[in-house]
Amino acid sequence: MTEGKAQAGPGGSHPRHVLVPLLNSPVRLSVVAALSPVDRAGFGVVRDLVEVTDSALSKQVAALEAAGWVAVSKDRVGRRPLTWLALTAEGRAVYRRHVAALRAIAEGDGAxxxxxxxxxxxxxxxxxxxxxxxxxxxxxxxxx
Amino acid sequence: MGALDRAAAMERAARARSGWYARYLWVFAAAQAALVPMALLWHGPVAALAFTLAVTTLVAGLSLYAARQRIVRRGFGARHGVLIGLWAAVYSASLLFGLLVFVDSRTFAAVAASACALPLVVGAVLERRRAS
Incomplete structure (x- = not known):
């Protein structure tokens, strides 16, 4: 899994201050985690990995896209539309910090x-x- | 399942789904066993036609397989470029030596086929490790 040390947030030195509220949702965290090791993935692939419906995934992706963490691009294969999802650089950094904070909390590393x-x-x-x-x-x- | 476990499981699952590239490389590597000896040992217009058909089928098949994939590992472009570049360099050297120096040598053809397959096999093994 991704490595990284939790950094102190604005509210203090406890790693919980670094946690990102948007990623506290299990579905959104799963989406970002699924995209972290790849350049891009098809919408259907992410839906199958996270095990949600199309509409549920659309809603969560829209929130992540609005935050600037996921980029959505549309393509076409013949007549079939294809939607690609990819983590932005900012999204990747936010995910790493969030996971590092979770790990620090779980291991009791808060100062x-x-x-x-x-x-x-x-x-x-x-x-x-x-x-x-x-x-x-x-x-x-x-x-x- | 805790958030950390969930995130780790998602990353593993996504990496496993992007393991198609290892299969691509294995097929490409296996094809060297037929194509390289064909290029070095079989001469004439029939051989040229058969070789062209074989290469076209291989390239078209692999390209179609890759185009149908809906997940691309990070850094895929650079890795693919390096592997194909290495394969092309070894293949070119094999043709050069096989057609000018070791003409009609079955031993050289076998060695050349192995050499052409080597970078692809190494790439496939590394991809399989990354996907697990």
Whole structure:
């Protein structure tokens, strides 16, 4: 999978600040992930990979295209229209950062104490002052 | 399935779907076993006609196969250009030596066919690895 370190976002050093809201949708993330290793892919190929309907994919692609992350081009094979999807350079960079942030969160690599997590630990237990709380939280969430 | 797992699975699936290029290269490589000896050992107008038909069929078939694909791996153009360039260089050298130096040599024809197939086979193996 794509490598890269999560960078600090504008809200602080926790990797969650780098997450892109538009990619929090599983379908949109899947579309961008499917396009990341290719130059371009046909609309039908992406639809089959992501396992959604034509109209659902159209809607998500339109959102990604409006954000400037996916380029849509139309071609013609004989009389049949053909739609190609491709990630733009910006889309590729955004995807890499998003995945790096997800990986950093999953591995508990966020730096420092996240003030937004105060009082939010599962079970409502008090948080240790100044400590890193993700590890306990993540272990509890993952059941490990 | 978590978001990370989902993204990784999508990338793997997309890479696997773009593995058609490995099959393209395997067919092109296998064709060298027939075309190179045909070019070097078979002479005359019938041979020329048969060779032309064989090459036309191969090129048309492979081009049609490639044109029907609906997914193209990143960097495909550059990789294809390098592989075809290498094949063309070896093929040209094979014709030069085979028609001027090692005339009608079956041994040379066999070696030349292998040499022409080599860059295509290496490309196919690398593509298969990238697709998995």
């Amino acid at each position: 420092g104490h996240d003030p937004d997590a105060a009082g939010a630990a599962p079970g409502g237990e008090d948080l240790p002052a100044g400590g890193v709380v993700r590890d306990a939280g993540m272990r509890r969430l993952s059941g490990g």
